[in-house]
Amino acid sequence: MYGLIDFILHIDQHLVTIIDQFGIWTYVILFLIVFIETGLVIFPFLPGDSLLFAASALAALPAIHLNIWILIAVFAAAAIIGDTVNYEIGKKVGLSIPEDSLLGKVLNKEKMEKAESFFNKHGGKTILIARFMPFIRTFAPFIAGASRMHYGYFIRYNFIGGAVWVLLCCLAGFFFGNIPYVRDNFTIVVLGIIFVSLIPMIVTFIRGKMKKTA
Template identity: 55%
Template sequence: MNSLSWFIDVFLHIDQFLTQIVNQYGAWTYSILFIVIFIETGLVICPFLPGDSLLFAAGAIAAHAGSELSLALLLFLIAIAAILGDTLNYWLGREIGQSFEKHNRFQRLINQEKMVKAEHFFNKYGGFAVFLGRFAPFIRTFIPFIAGASRMHYPFFLFYNIIGGVVWTLAGLLAGFFFGQIPFIKEHFSLMMVLIIFVSLLPMILVMVTNRIKGKRLD
């Protein structure tokens, strides 16, 4: 199995993989989840990590009676990981954002199409993009980097970063906790992972459509 096939298999069956990790490592699973979320949000070269589906699966496992995972501890640790990750990403953008535009070795590490879309999104919505981008797979990894490269005032960034990190964590974990044990969802978990991506993109799509409609009315 090549790396792409393995990654797709993990994404579609992340509940099974996470259950294996919990069974094997117990409380160390908290550290693993913290690191994965921190890397996904903190390193601009890692937008492919399955943050949304991981939250849903973790919430679903925490709902099991006698589970090794505590919902309250998950909420706290993952929110901290997400906020710290975006903070690191912001400062990386602030320090090397200008170099990124000049050196090909940086550009080869990052999906340029996704970066351009994220930059356009950030330029259009400003600080609100930091909050809203948190819910958009791939884009959420680039937004903090672009915010740093654009020299967004850090307290302003931090405000939206904290709100976005907390709301994103709450939404993902609670969705898994309350809906992950429904028989239909358990039997069609792979389909749910695809649906989560679609739902994650909805807020951004709705904002873009609403603004486009308003723009046409002004014209």
């Protein structure tokens, strides 16, 4: 777990090492990280927003051999395909998950109820909104599949959400990631990205607590 935290906080340094060691295969590695984070429901803790931002910031450097448009295509494909796989897993498994299973421990009853409530409230827009919410974006397509959302309806929001999420994160990284202050304080920026991403979840949690005490 410490290794994962270190990777996230110093993601720019680790990415440089990966690029130096693997060259063009870096695109495959980045695809797999985003695909696993969005497609396999038991890995919601893998970096998403910060990875897109950091990789795109490095792509702006002449010395780094990463192409921003290839990055955008790779990340978009990983996000959209990942959510589609997650949807199919949810469709096959359903909402009745044994609590003693690995999936049951990740998606316990409380998390499932909260995700389902959020899903019922916002409908298909959940797939789009969830893209910008860590953890929720991993659970949303699973719930969509488990609740038998129409595939055509799901894929439309999946495609739009994936494209918008990737474009915003990547273009922000490409154009702002190499501002001197950002570059010199990248760990703080990453923590800021994580915090901002968690704000919707924090607000939802506080509202839920306030309703219970009201």
